[in-house]
Amino acid sequence: MSSGSAEIAREQEYVTMLYRRLDALRERASGRFAQVLLENGGTPQSRTERDIRAGEHADRLAQLDAAENGLCFGRLDFAVGETRYVGRMGLRDEQDDYEPLLIDWRAAAARPFYLATAAAPLGVSRRRHIKTRRRAVTGLDDDVLDLDELERDTPDGHSELVGEGALLSAVTADRTGRMRDVVETIQAEQDEAIRAGLAGVLVVQGGPGTGKTAVALHRAAYLLYAHRERLARRGVLIIGPNPTFLQYISHVLPALGETSAVLRTLGELFPGVVADRAEAPETVAVKGRPQMAQVLAAAVRARQRVPEQELEVEIDHVVYRLGRETCAEARELARGTLEPHNLARPVFVERVLDALTDQVVRRLNQDPFAEVTRELAEQIARELRELSEPDDPPLEEELLGRRDATEIRAGLADEPAVQAALEWLWPRLTPQRLLTELFADAEQLDRAAPQFTATERAALRREPGGGWSVADVPLLDEAAELLGTRDDTQRLEELRQARRLAYAQGVIDILKGSNPIEREDPREFEHMLTAADLIDAQTLADAQDERGHLSVAERAAADRTWTFGHVIVDEAQELSAMAWRVLMRRCPSRSMTLVGDVAQTGDPAGTDSWAKVLAPYVGDRWRLAELTVNYRTPAEVMAVAAKVLARIDPALEPPRSVRSSGIEPSRDSVPAERLAARLGEVAAGEAQLVGDGRLAVIVPARNAEPLAAAVLAAVPDASYGPEADLEKRAVVLTVRQAKGLEFDTVVVVDPAGIAADPLRGDSDLYVALTRVTRRLAILEVEG
Numbered sequence: 001m002s003s004g005s006a007e008i009a010r011e012q013e014y015v016t017m018l019y020r021r022l023d024a025l026r027e028r029a030s031g032r033f034a035q036v037l038l039e040n041g042g043t044p045q046s047r048t049e050r051d052i053r054a055g056e057h058a059d060r061l062a063q064l065d066a067a068e069n070g071l072c073f074g075r076l077d078f079a080v081g082e083t084r085y086v087g088r089m090g091l092r093d094e095q096d097d098y099e100p101l102l103i104d105w106r107a108a109a110a111r112p113f114y115l116a117t118a119a120a121p122l123g124v125s126r127r128r129h130i131k132t133r134r135r136a137v138t139g140l141d142d143d144v145l146d147l148d149e150l151e152r153d154t155p156d157g158h159s160e161l162v163g164e165g166a167l168l169s170a171v172t173a174d175r176t177g178r179m180r181d182v183v184e185t186i187q188a189e190q191d192e193a194i195r196a197g198l199a200g201v202l203v204v205q206g207g208p209g210t211g212k213t214a215v216a217l218h219r220a221a222y223l224l225y226a227h228r229e230r231l232a233r234r235g236v237l238i239i240g241p242n243p244t245f246l247q248y249i250s251h252v253l254p255a256l257g258e259t260s261a262v263l264r265t266l267g268e269l270f271p272g273v274v275a276d277r278a279e280a281p282e283t284v285a286v287k288g289r290p291q292m293a294q295v296l297a298a299a300v301r302a303r304q305r306v307p308e309q310e311l312e313v314e315i316d317h318v319v320y321r322l323g324r325e326t327c328a329e330a331r332e333l334a335r336g337t338l339e340p341h342n343l344a345r346p347v348f349v350e351r352v353l354d355a356l357t358d359q360v361v362r363r364l365n366q367d368p369f370a371e372v373t374r375e376l377a378e379q380i381a382r383e384l385r386e387l388s389e390p391d392d393p394p395l396e397e398e399l400l401g402r403r404d405a406t407e408i409r410a411g412l413a414d415e416p417a418v419q420a421a422l423e424w425l426w427p428r429l430t431p432q433r434l435l436t437e438l439f440a441d442a443e444q445l446d447r448a449a450p451q452f453t454a455t456e457r458a459a460l461r462r463e464p465g466g467g468w469s470v471a472d473v474p475l476l477d478e479a480a481e482l483l484g485t486r487d488d489t490q491r492l493e494e495l496r497q498a499r500r501l502a503y504a505q506g507v508i509d510i511l512k513g514s515n516p517i518e519r520e521d522p523r524e525f526e527h528m529l530t531a532a533d534l535i536d537a538q539t540l541a542d543a544q545d546e547r548g549h550l551s552v553a554e555r556a557a558a559d560r561t562w563t564f565g566h567v568i569v570d571e572a573q574e575l576s577a578m579a580w581r582v583l584m585r586r587c588p589s590r591s592m593t594l595v596g597d598v599a600q601t602g603d604p605a606g607t608d609s610w611a612k613v614l615a616p617y618v619g620d621r622w623r624l625a626e627l628t629v630n631y632r633t634p635a636e637v638m639a640v641a642a643k644v645l646a647r648i649d650p651a652l653e654p655p656r657s658v659r660s661s662g663i664e665p666s667r668d669s670v671p672a673e674r675l676a677a678r679l680g681e682v683a684a685g686e687a688q689l690v691g692d693g694r695l696a697v698i699v700p701a702r703n704a705e706p707l708a709a710a711v712l713a714a715v716p717d718a719s720y721g722p723e724a725d726l727e728k729r730a731v732v733l734t735v736r737q738a739k740g741l742e743f744d745t746v747v748v749v750d751p752a753g754i755a756a757d758p759l760r761g762d763s764d765l766y767v768a769l770t771r772v773t774r775r776l777a778i779l780e781v782e783g
């Protein structure tokens, strides 16, 4: 139901007043921001505080800017006569005792906007969606909720939809290649998940298009609003399946006024490693197994060696011997510390150096050339004995004094032969070195992974070099835990120092560039010093302590061991057991939201059961929220996808489509040799038809290159590749890349080829078919 122009004019008046209020706040905030930036001097502490305040003002300004579009989008009229306006942020009337003018969508008072239905109106008599374009009200959409019983009975099953008109116009709009927020039309089941409590693990399970990603992002915004104090310090981490997906969702949180959440793929979680290596599915599957944790622990233990009999160490042409027993004892001592490998190493080294020092001292005491020294020493010792206490050490031990022994020990520690022996016995290891050497050595693998079959071990074998894969990242992280890496605070200090240096260099450049004296004759001023001559960037950087202030996101990115206040994982079904170990380490409080669909699992190491994934960490203490309505895929397309879902698991129910498009999916079938040519024609036709929307061509991974070439020849502005540009009119993607995305039109190429993959082929096809919001074209290979 739309209301007339008089009603629009009335709402415009209110909305204009809200924008005036927003402008006033913005002006005040930028004034304060400027003032803080101009503050100078003070103690290092007051400068640090100034930086923190400047950061807060910048955040506030970003929030106010984000509220500009669609500031006010709803109104609730209650049966008792109260009216509330709902929008992107809260605004109050300073002139009227801070009465609320606009209620933040996340506040409890806004909830009826998302929950009230004709069946359960929650006291609301009318919900109004206010449509705006820039600052102008362009339309109103009302739900009248105090209908009598008869009218309330709606047999088409849509009765639970909230704000149906606004919802349908949102879901049928052209796609843009960027995900939009849905704050104006959040549905009741989504609202439940968004506002669920912060503590514990919440799993949001739902079929394709049910708004899981939307829920994940709005939940992040909600939690940062409702628990800002607790979450601001440690931050919120959002994990997405690949960089293309992160790019697709990257605008949603800023549009909701939140800039502090950290968005990452799993491959980005190990600082300093770029995970861009491709890996065979069998290898990915083995690397994701939970047993890999034991394999790596065994690999580390195998590097703590004792010799079969003894290890010879030659120093100055003299051979010393480290016996098996000595080495074994040193190893037990070091392992007994329960410290990680590198941190336990000093204990091992200590014991081995003791043993070697003993041997050297003994040898020197027997050295014939030491005779004279010894006689002298004995004489001195005799004289000393008269003065000594009865329990002083016996004479022989004193021949080469304790100080000498200490010096000998220090000298031994520097001996290359000793260092080589120690490296063999208990090497200093980085995670990268441990994995590289393990994968390169079939024998090491056999010993470390007896629980795997020979084929599985062979899948792990690879030559050194060639970079790291995403599946390696959890292994590197596990290895770092076992080894104890270089102190991460050191890495942070380096980052801070780099930041200070960059800042200081900037100041120096300004000083140099703004020398006020006009030098008519430069020689006249040859000996004149400027501030820039007196101070170099490094000195200035050292004095600029406060510039080292880092945001949570920066600290978290540099620090492998950073723990977050809340972790949200999208497409969570894709993560391997080893990946879960990493995320659980990042979130010891277990305050987590996992969203996904176990029917869409494509990763060979992913899961088909939430219970299985979570049991090792929280037992059965996790909550499940289910989403059942598909807002993306029209009923006609879901009918095709449902058949594939039944093949995955007949017990699974496809989500109910919120609408039908009236467009039946098209099917075309060609012989294999004609596939590329026909695809070119189909892609060109669909690219024409899609208008201002977006087209995706989804191809089987193993045939991607020639098929992409055919599309690019027919639609030259199409995008393809590891960093495909989703904002282009047409894009060619593999299923893996298309995960989580959506397009107005989708061409699925060779569905049988996609489904034929023995590892999760049907799930891949299900994902491919459900990316579409309007038209689906299927191009099959005959035979």
Ligand SMILES: Nc1ncnc2c1ncn2[C@@H]1O[C@H](COP(=O)(O)OP(=O)(O)OP(=O)(O)O)[C@@H](O)[C@H]1O
Residues within 6 Å of the ligand: 167, 170, 171, 180, 181, 182, 185, 186, 187, 190, 206, 207, 208, 209, 210, 211, 212, 213, 214, 215, 597, 600, 631, 632, 739, 740, 741, 742, 770
């Ligand atoms: N309440 C809503 N109002 C308007 N649009 C919505 C709503 N919920 C979801 N949508 C839209 O439906 C589409 C699908 O949502 P989303 O991508 O979050 O689904 P998903 O469950 O993550 O899907 P998939 O599992 O296939 O990745 C998006 O365009 C999203 O904006």
